[in-house]
Amino acid sequence: MGDGVLIAGRYRRVGLLGRGGMGAVYEAEDTKLGRRVAVKVLSAIGGLSRDETVLRRFVQEARALARIDHPGVVTLYDEGLHEGTPFLVMQLLDGVDLARLVQEAGPLPPDVVCCVAAGMARALGAAHEAGVLHRDVKPTNVGITSGGRVVLQDFGLARLAGESAITRLTSFVGTPQFMAPEIIRGAPPGRTADLYGLGACAYLTMTGQVPFGGYLEVGAVVEHAIGAGIPRLEHRRDLPYPRELRALVDRLCAQEAALRPQSAEEVALLLAPLVGEGQAVLGELVAARLRDTAVEQVFERRPAGAVPGTPDPEGSPAPTGAPEYGWDDAAVPTQRAGAEDPFRPLTLSDTTRRMVLGSMTPQDAASRLREAVTLVLRGRLQEAVQMLTAITQVCLSSLGPGHPTTLACQYWQAVCLARLGAGGPALELFQRVNTHIDQEK
Structure with missing residues (x-):
């Protein structure tokens, strides 16, 4: 399924966001409503009638x-079957996941x-009230927007995996690092299993480590998960957190x-008195991550420790740093020095060069530019930066650095950087544009 192909005759695939045991998730364009969405294609349970x-x-x-209907639960827009494979169409979030935030x-x-x-x-409470269990609460399934809003993703997919794909994959439904011991033992999940996942995520945010980070093999992780369990925090004096939170x-x-x-x-009630200014600080942390990512994209600076993307199952390369969206069910994060990224961080909407593969005429570039500018004006800066960067790279090679379309792309890149708070890099880019304009006079 290459880029540009319509899923179910409606959703035009733009780029790969990530993949895992259940299938792949793509950024796509809803051609009917003209908006960008995330399409999760559950290829592990394909071939259905x-x-x-x-x-x-x-x-x-x-x-x-x-x-x-809750702001902490990702919005589902559509579901369907494409060539025998189920898919979900969901909200495309403008932020990072909890794994990437803690890693950085x-x-x-x-x-x-x-x-x-x-x-x-609060999100789990709304889901449980509606009769829905998450079944796979872990950091890569916790999205955080630039405003500091916490949004849970991938509700209920573990149930489908457990009753179908997981038998063929011979792996766990979920990640043992964050899986309740009773689930590992084979008991049916309940609400408290979701709460265990919440606690394991909180452990990560307080220590910077996954619960069983010192163990590399799945068997060792499982043994400790159902044995000694997650190390207790209540009596750790080295952690600067209130005792009631640790308890x-x-x-x-x-x-x-x-x-x-x-x-x-x-x-939620126990935590409410302890939140304070947490949401504002959280928003600032996420904004800093998005700002740094935008600068890296615009100036083609590889983040420290980045590893090359691995091949797409359908043949095209995945973007470097592509997220796994919590679907890499057999993966066990590690804390080894020099190891690959233990959390597989999320970069939400990376269209990359593949969006504009092939020759591009000035008219094509101008059309894409108008689409990107619309994203800027709507405040969707993360998507706009990624699209503008892809267009600029093609324009530089096919139209030249002094072409008006190239300069317009770079101008709007600078606008995005300025709005994201990267004043220095934005000024550098504005000056680059002005230099070319002066030379043309």
Whole structure:
């Protein structure tokens, strides 16, 4: 399925965002409504017909998710079947995931930890109230927008995997680092299993490490998850967090489900007095990540420690740093020095050069530029930077550095950088544009 192909006759694939055990997720254009969306193609359960039980269950899960109306739950727009393979069409978020945030920022401040955990708890509470379990709460499924809003993704997909694809994949449904012990033992999931995942994510935000980071093999992780469990935090004096917060995380990570808080609402209430200015600080942290990413894209600076993208299953290369969207179910993060990125960080909407492969006429470039400018004017700066960067790279090679379209692309890149708070790089780019304009006079 190459870029430009229509999924279900409506969603034009723009670029690969990530892949994992369940399938792949793409950025796509909804040709009917003219908006960018995330399309999750569940290739691990492909080859279905309309009357199969697994497909009916998939539709039921999608409809249950669609009933959840909460700012902390990713919005589902559509579902369907494309050439026998189920897909979901979902909101494309403008931010980073919790894994990337902790990887780049390290342990988070106390009020930010509480803000993230409270946001997750409120979202889980809304889902549980609607009768939906998440079943795979982990950092790559926790999105955070530039405004500091916490949004959970991939609700219910683990159930579908557990009843279909996971048998063929011979791997766990979810990541053992964040999976409740009773689920590993084979018990049916409940609300407290989701809360265990919340606690394990909070452990990551407070320590900067996954719960069983010292163990590299899945077997060793599982052994400790169902044995000694997640190390307790309550008596750790080296952690600058309120004792009541550390005690709550310990309760959430308890081996026995009965010892954990029994509802997400209870967790949210316990965290509420500790949040303080957490959302504002969280928004600033995410904005800094987005700003740095935009500068790296515009000036083609590779982030430290970045690793090359791996091949797309369908043949095209994946963008460097592509997210896995929480679908790499067999992956176990590690903390080894020099190892590949243990969290597989999220860069939300990387269209890359593949968006504009092939020859581009000045008319084509101008059309793409107008689309990018519309994104800027709508405040969708992350998407705009990525699109403008791709167009600029093609314009530089096919039209030249002094062509008006090339200069216009660079001007709008600079506008994006300035609005993202990268004043120095924006000024550098403005000056570059002005130099070319002066030379043409």
